[in-house]
Amino acid sequence: MIRVDSLSKHFRDSKRGVVRAVDGVSFEAHPGEVFGLLGVNGAGKTTLLRLLSTVLSPTSGTAAVAGADIVREPERVRRNIGFMSTTTALYTRLTAREMIAYMGALYGLSGQELGRRVAEVIDLLDIHEFADRLCDKLSTGQRQRVSLARTILHDPPVLFFDEPTAGLDVIAGQTIMGFIERQRDVGKTVLFSTHVMSEAERLCDRICVVHAGRVAAIGTMEELRERTGKRALEEVFLALVEGVAA
Numbered sequence: 001m002i003r004v005d006s007l008s009k010h011f012r013d014s015k016r017g018v019v020r021a022v023d024g025v026s027f028e029a030h031p032g033e034v035f036g037l038l039g040v041n042g043a044g045k046t047t048l049l050r051l052l053s054t055v056l057s058p059t060s061g062t063a064a065v066a067g068a069d070i071v072r073e074p075e076r077v078r079r080n081i082g083f084m085s086t087t088t089a090l091y092t093r094l095t096a097r098e099m100i101a102y103m104g105a106l107y108g109l110s111g112q113e114l115g116r117r118v119a120e121v122i123d124l125l126d127i128h129e130f131a132d133r134l135c136d137k138l139s140t141g142q143r144q145r146v147s148l149a150r151t152i153l154h155d156p157p158v159l160f161f162d163e164p165t166a167g168l169d170v171i172a173g174q175t176i177m178g179f180i181e182r183q184r185d186v187g188k189t190v191l192f193s194t195h196v197m198s199e200a201e202r203l204c205d206r207i208c209v210v211h212a213g214r215v216a217a218i219g220t221m222e223e224l225r226e227r228t229g230k231r232a233l234e235e236v237f238l239a240l241v242e243g244v245a246a
Contacts, residue, residue, distance in 0.1 A: 001158055001189035002029040002052065007061035009047055021047040023213040024061065029191055029206075031157070034184045036204030037193040038237065044213035045193040046085075049160050052191070053083050066158050079107070082151035085162035086144075092136035096127055096146045099135055100153060107154040121149040125179075141172035148179060159183055162193045177203060197233040211241040 009022040022044045029035035037045045050056045052065055054074035063070045066080035090099055100121060104114045122131050125145045130138060135146065144164070151159065161180060165173040180203055184190050194200055200207055201221060209216040209224070217224060217240045225231060228239040 001031050002027075002035070002063070002065050002191065004028070004052070004063045005061055007048070007051060007063050008059045009051055009056060010059045020213045022051060022058075025210070025213075025215055026061075027208050027215065027218055029189050031189050032184060032187045033205045034180060034190040034192050034203045036200045036207040037191065037210055038195070038197075038200045038204075038207050039210035039241075040195055043195075043210045045195075045210055046162055047213075048210070049083070049162050049191065049193060052077075053081055053160060054078060079154070080156050081158045081160060082154070082156045083160045083162070084147050084151040084164050086164060086166045086168075088147040088151070090135040090138075090143055090146055090150075092134065095132050095134055096138065096142075096149075097122065097131040099146055100127075100149045103150040104153045109154060117153050117155070121153055125149055140168060141175070144168060144172060144176060148176070152183075157187075158189045158191070160191045160193075163195070165194075165196070165199065197237065201233050209237060209240045211244040214244055216240040216244045 004025055004027050007022060007025045011019045011021055013019050025048060037048065039045050051058050052063055052070060054070050054077050057071065065077045068076035068080065070077055094102060097118065101114060101118050104117055109117060122128060125148055127145055127149060130142050138146065164176050177199065180190055180192060192203055206218060206220055207224060208218045217227065219227065224236050228236045230236045230239055
């Protein structure tokens with residue numbers, strides 16, 4: 001469902017010269033799988049997700065999402081993905097229900113189909129209590145549920161989550177992680193970016209350790225433990241990134 005081949009994104013900085021934010025990354029992610037991107041802040045995870053969602057254009061390399069090339073078929077890619085992060089914007093002058101419906105219209109839903117999907121996601125995410133409240137009056141956890149609703153409204157086969165629990169309390173964070181697990185169980189392909197080791201260990205079927213824009217290792221948790229001889233994920237991570245040039 002996601003195929004990435006030697007994908008790179010380089011920026012030019014007046015002080016640092018060429019910055020290799022993503023540098024020759026390759027991997028595949030499959031339906032019914034949570035594929036984790038694990039790395040410290042600045043490792044290149046967000047840039048990689050922006051490339052795959054067609055927000056950025058690659059410097060080199062190729063990638064396909066749901067069978068669509070990210071450069072040649074960006075509109076087809078966008079129709080087949082949902083993207084959520086802690087910075088996903090909500091329009092403060094709209095109610096939660098209006099926000100969800102507005103995003104559905106942007107994805108081409110209308111009429112009875114739009115009304116049905118809005119009702120379904122409001123029910124799925126238990127938004128009823130605040131569905132008709134303005135978005136700027138919502139708590140952080142409530143905003144995240146509305147962001148989830150707008151992410152899945154068009155029922156995309158591929159979901160991108162960029163550190164979606166950052167800044168949330170424990171209960172709200174557990175809600176997000178439980179939701180991601182359910183999406184995997186119904187066959188979605190989930191790309192999950194995090195720097196929180198416990199989240200990666202709980203959610204990810206396979207983990208891609210990213211450091212300085214490059215892939216340090218890919219494998220299941222047990223495969224990475226066997227490779228490093230370590231048990232705790234923090235120790236596994238440190239052992240894997242040690243040899244990656246900064």
